[in-house]
Amino acid sequence: MARRLVRALADLAPAGARRAVAGAMVDLKSLPARLRDPARRAEPWSFVHNVGNGDFQAIGAMLLHNLEDHAGLKPTDQVLDIGCGNGRVAAQLAPVLRPAGGYVGFDISRRGIQACRRQFAREPHMRFQHLDVWNGEYNARGRVAELDTVFPAPDQSIDLAFATSVFTHMRMPAVRRYLSETARVLRQGGRLAFTVFALEPGREASDAFAFQEFDATSAVVDFRYPERAIGHRREALEQAVTEAGLRVAAFLRGYWTPVGEYDGGQDLFVVVKP
Incomplete structure (x- = not known):
């Protein structure tokens, strides 16, 4: 009852406060594991930068396996992490890419990037960049418009890029x-x-995810805060991929609906640059 009340009150709060409350609930769930395992005590706290529910280690490992199994991750790859959050995938990638590969992660959360820089201070092949890009859910005071975003990587320098639950916001x-x-x-x-x-x-x-039509190509769960969770028409996504000069290589349905085709919660696209 108390948990439902907290969630109901959090839903009425601005995005930043709501995510902090949700992150604090994630942190409370993680306390027993942190106390049992000293190695987990250095994990970032979700109330500072909440990138989603779940176990930091387990979800990071699952996402790494998905990159290996479905996107062809290799130890020699130069990797770009689009929306690296608090580093749960970076923590899994660091030993894989050492010493032959390289990694650049960026995020619109300044606190998330600060946490990553502290965590990987002794890993020179792991670099992190803050982009102050506006987003209604994660960075409502951002000074850079989303349509002006420039990724922190030179032309034709990346072998594998990934964006986990980024386009959903x-x-x-x-x-x-x-x-x-x-x-x-x-x-x-x-x-x-x-x-x-x-x-x-x-x-x-x-x-x-009770999506309701938002515009011609998308649906949202909360009209007050559209970036809280956005779904896009599959055909619109495929058209956007083509218009960018990329090609869809694979599509796997996640288990956010009853029918899933791999172990991820959201649907997975793998695209290639011809």
């Missing part, structure tokens, strides 16, 4: 911009893996 014009920037930084044959809620007939909402 962005409107379609911003998604197109991010896809265009990805195409710029990828080498020929480079890959991008991204997760989304790809809306299709029969898969347009679920118990956890």
